[in-house]
Amino acid sequence: MKKAVIYVNQFFGQIGGEEQAGIVPQIHEAQIGPAMQFAKELDAEVTHTIICGDNYMSSNTEEAVGTILSMLEGKDFDIFLAGPAFQAGRYTVACGTICKAVKEKFGVPAVTSMNSETPGVDMFKKDIYILKGGNIASKMRKDIKAMAKVANKLLKGEPVGCADEEGYFARGIRRQAWRPDGKPASERMVEMLLKKLNGEAFKTELPIPKRDMVPIALAVRDLKRAKIALVNTGGIVPAGNPDRIQSASATRWGRYDISDIQALKGGEYKTIHAGFDPAAADADPNVITPVDALKALEREGVYGSLHPYFYTTVGTGTTEAEAQRMAKEMVPYFQEDHVDGVIMVST
Numbered sequence: 001m002k003k004a005v006i007y008v009n010q011f012f013g014q015i016g017g018e019e020q021a022g023i024v025p026q027i028h029e030a031q032i033g034p035a036m037q038f039a040k041e042l043d044a045e046v047t048h049t050i051i052c053g054d055n056y057m058s059s060n061t062e063e064a065v066g067t068i069l070s071m072l073e074g075k076d077f078d079i080f081l082a083g084p085a086f087q088a089g090r091y092t093v094a095c096g097t098i099c100k101a102v103k104e105k106f107g108v109p110a111v112t113s114m115n116s117e118t119p120g121v122d123m124f125k126k127d128i129y130i131l132k133g134g135n136i137a138s139k140m141r142k143d144i145k146a147m148a149k150v151a152n153k154l155l156k157g158e159p160v161g162c163a164d165e166e167g168y169f170a171r172g173i174r175r176q177a178w179r180p181d182g183k184p185a186s187e188r189m190v191e192m193l194l195k196k197l198n199g200e201a202f203k204t205e206l207p208i209p210k211r212d213m214v215p216i217a218l219a220v221r222d223l224k225r226a227k228i229a230l231v232n233t234g235g236i237v238p239a240g241n242p243d244r245i246q247s248a249s250a251t252r253w254g255r256y257d258i259s260d261i262q263a264l265k266g267g268e269y270k271t272i273h274a275g276f277d278p279a280a281a282d283a284d285p286n287v288i289t290p291v292d293a294l295k296a297l298e299r300e301g302v303y304g305s306l307h308p309y310f311y312t313t314v315g316t317g318t319t320e321a322e323a324q325r326m327a328k329e330m331v332p333y334f335q336e337d338h339v340d341g342v343i344m345v346s347t
Contacts, residue, residue: 002044002155005072007098009080009091013051017263018277021055025064027071034144037082041148043155047077050098054090055276057097059074063148065101077108079151084113084143085120085133087249087317089275092120101126109154116169117319123346125169129160132167135249135317158213212320222304226340227269229307231330232287233315234281235273236264247274253326255333263292275316276347291347307339315346 010020012033031039032049039046043133050068052303057064080102083094092114099110105313113133114120121130131151133143153160163170188205195202220226243254258264264285271281286292289310298306311330313323334342 002078003047003076004038004042004044004081004151005048005050005075005077005102006031006038006046007050007052007068007080007095008033008035008096009057009088010051010053013049015051018275021053021277022059023053024053024056025050025067025071027051027053027068034084034140037141037144037314039146041145042079043152044078048075048225052098054088054094054096057094058090061097065098065303068098069105070239072102072106077106079108079155080106080110081147081151082110082112083114084131084133084147085118086133086137086139086143087118088117088314089119092118093123096120096124096128096130100124103128111147111151111154113147117317121169128305129154129168129171132169138329143284147335156197173230220341224301225304227305227307227338228294228303229334229337229339229342230289230291230294230310230345231317232289232310232312232345234276234345235271235314236269236281236285236289236310237272237313239268239270241272245272245312245314247272247314249319249322250314250326251318251322253311253330255309255314255330256310257308258291258306261291262295264289272315273314273347275314289347294343307334309333309339 004273010023011017014033015023027081028049028051029047030049031046032051033059035046035049048344052068052069063126080099082099083091085092085095095112095114099112102108109129111129111131113131115133117135122128131143133139133146133148142221150160150166150168160166192204235245235247237243237254238256243252245252245254266283268287269277269285269289272287273281289312291310294306297303313326
């Protein structure tokens with residue numbers, strides 16, 4: 001019987017939440033977390049579950065990948081699956097990273113799943129099969145079933161259909177195929193043209209990907225006279241979270257006065273971010289929003305002056321569309337105060 005190995009993070013590996021996100025990779029001869037459902041859906045025996053903390057993988061990628069590859073040395077397996085990773089930024093990148101590495105090292109197919117609004121999709125969709133997954137863990141069974149459908153075809157050596165048919169992100173691979181209706185390209189082209197001219201819906205046979213290219217900003221001309229603003233996606237807010245910014249998948253942001261503050265104090269400010277252990281940020285909010293360091297540099301004359309407000313939202317699970325909207329809402333405040341540069345602090 002074919003054999004499969006599953007990769008999950010510390011949460012789905014049933015070790016813990018953010019407080020365990022720094023754990024090193026470990027391998028178990030058991031079906032843990034999602035691996036139990038994969039065992040029901042796959043035409044293969046799930047022999048091992050690999051667990052690694054999201055923080056460890058993101059901060060020690062080379063070491064984490066090396067450790068996992070060494071764990072798999074000598075193991076007999078025919079396919080590698082990771083996730084599903086939903087809309088989690090670090091987890092999607094971790095799943096893509098390890099799937100690509102295992103595929104290249106051992107020559108076995110690799111399959112994962114993630115939501116379209118995550119960085120892992122664009123980073124790895126050309127290297128591995130990434131199923132279009134849900135945005136929350138309640139979609140687990142559905143996402144596993146979709147992953148297993150593609151995985152079973154790979155295990156049996158059956159051809160995997162196109163991205164639209166199978167539900168994975170297009171990989172940029174084109175194959176010639178005979179159309180069942182035998183209709184030549186000239187007729188299909190004319191049909192599409194007529195539909196376009198008549199304002200009717202049609203589907204192109206050669207979609208052109210849209211690239212959201214952000215031009216690199218010009219350098220600050222004179223730092224000694226520049227006004228700098230501070231923005232963070234680490235969720236630092238006044239105690240009580242007055243703007244009710246969501247702890248994940250944010251649609252709100254806040255603007256807080258620091259004109260008479262030399263440093264943010266724990267107890268007066270805290271993080272509401274759900275994507276990392278809040279202990280350090282709650283004890284010293286300046287580790288996420290470095291008001292103290294910027295005020296000191298301002299006094300030393302390193303730069304001209306600090307914009308009298310800092311701006312906050314939460315990055316984890318937040319869609320690109322919402323992030324763009326919030327940024328556009330912040331910009332007028334920078335323009336009004338003639339801000340020359342913005343420091344964007346993330347986690």
